[in-house]
Amino acid sequence: MSLALSTEKAIIQQLQDPLFEEKGVMVFIKREDLIHPQVSGNKWRKLKYNLQQAKTEKHTQLLTFGGAYSNHILATAAAGKLAHFETIGVIRGEEHLPLNSTLAFAKSCGMQLHYLDRSTYRQKHLPDIQTQLMDQFGSCYIIPEGGSNLWAVKGCSEMVKEIDIPFDYICAACGTGGTLAGIIAGLEGKQNIIGIPVLKGANFLYEEIESLLKQYNASTHFTNWELHLNYHFGGYAKNKPELKQFILDFQQRHHIDIEFVYTAKLFWGIYDLIKNDYFQPETRIMAIHTGGLRNF
Ligand SMILES: *Cc1c(COP(=O)(O)O)cnc(C)c1O
Numbered sequence: 590m591s592l593a594l595s596t597e598k599a600i601i602q603q604l605q606d607p608l609f610e611e612k613g614v615m616v617f618i619k620r621e622d623l624i625h626p627q628v629s630g631n632k633w634r635k636l637k638y639n640l641q642q643a644k645t646e647k648h649t650q651l652l653t654f655g656g657a658y659s660n661h662i663l664a665t666a667a668a669g670k671l672a673h674f675e676t677i678g679v680i681r682g683e684e685h686l687p688l689n690s691t692l693a694f695a696k697s698c699g700m701q702l703h704y705l706d707r708s709t710y711r712q713k714h715l716p717d718i719q720t721q722l723m724d725q726f727g728s729c730y731i732i733p734e735g736g737s738n739l740w741a742v743k744g745c746s747e748m749v750k751e752i753d754i755p756f757d758y759i760c761a762a763c764g765t766g767g768t769l770a771g772i773i774a775g776l777e778g779k780q781n782i783i784g785i786p787v788l789k790g791a792n793f794l795y796e797e798i799e800s801l802l803k804q805y806n807a808s809t810h811f812t813n814w815e816l817h818l819n820y821h822f823g824g825y826a827k828n829k830p831e832l833k834q835f836i837l838d839f840q841q842r843h844h845i846d847i848e849f850v851y852t853a854k855l856f857w858g859i860y861d862l863i864k865n866d867y868f869q870p871e872t873r874i875m876a877i878h879t880g881g882l883r884n885f
Pocket of ligand 1: 737851
């Protein structure tokens with residue numbers, strides 16, 4: 590499949606900070622954000638096998654769902670274009686013109702945008718709604734919201750299999766939990782996984798992740814993962830002055846960009862856990878930079 594990407598193997602860098610030295614821990618960052626300028630990080634991992642499967646099933650159209658600021662919508666539009674699929678984005682809520690930068694970019698990739706009011710959108714998984722969409726657009730390969738399905742788990746599991754240095758913990762931001770499920774599956778019970786949900790009230794993620802893992806491989810059950818639910822800063826895409834300042838400090842210290850929706854909350858969480866002696870001295874922590882930057 591022709592998804593021309595700069596490199597599949599994201600580089601790993603070590604972060605230096607007096608705090609890490611004081612606590613005797615080592616922090617590494619896997620730069621999934623550098624995989625591709627538009628289909629960045631985990632969104633590419635999640636789409637990879639979905640696109641292959643769509644080709645195998647001889648589909649020419651991809652249809653997926655998301656909010657008006659969704660990284661997944663953006664990635665599907667860009668990846669669809671690269672891999673020569675027509676794309677349809679079913680967007681939550683009403684159309685607002687002019688389009689915001691996410692939707693304008695998606696449209697510029699050729700994505701057709703279709704809006705569903707919020708209550709219909711909540712029922713998008715029901716056969717009725719899906720049949721209606723197929724009637725309107727013709728046969729499509731349907732990718733769920735956020736891209737989180739079994740193919741996403743498989744794609745994200747490769748993210749950790751590539752890591753070629755020792756580590757004890759792997760940490761990643763969670764939205765729908767598909768990425769974390771992939772990381773858990775990829776580690777096969779070794780090491781420990783910490784997920785930092787960026788939504789408020791993310792208790793549903795325990796079940797969601799368990800369910801994805803079970804569908805992926807029903808014969809094993811992993812217990813080497815945990816979620817830290819208190820780093821959401823008020824909820825999805827909510828920002829606070831101290832988080833903004835943290836992003837600036839992080840950029841200055843490490844020369845790496847992070848953004849407020851996912852990766853800043855992840856690194857805030859990692860710093861906070863380190864400050865609170867959550868990790869034993871000598872612990873090697875691998876943070877996943879899942880991307881999400883909009884610098885194009
Ligand atoms: C979508 C996204 C996530 C969350 O991934 P899930 O699989 O939905 O948990 C994390 N980081 C970034 C940058 C994302 O765009």
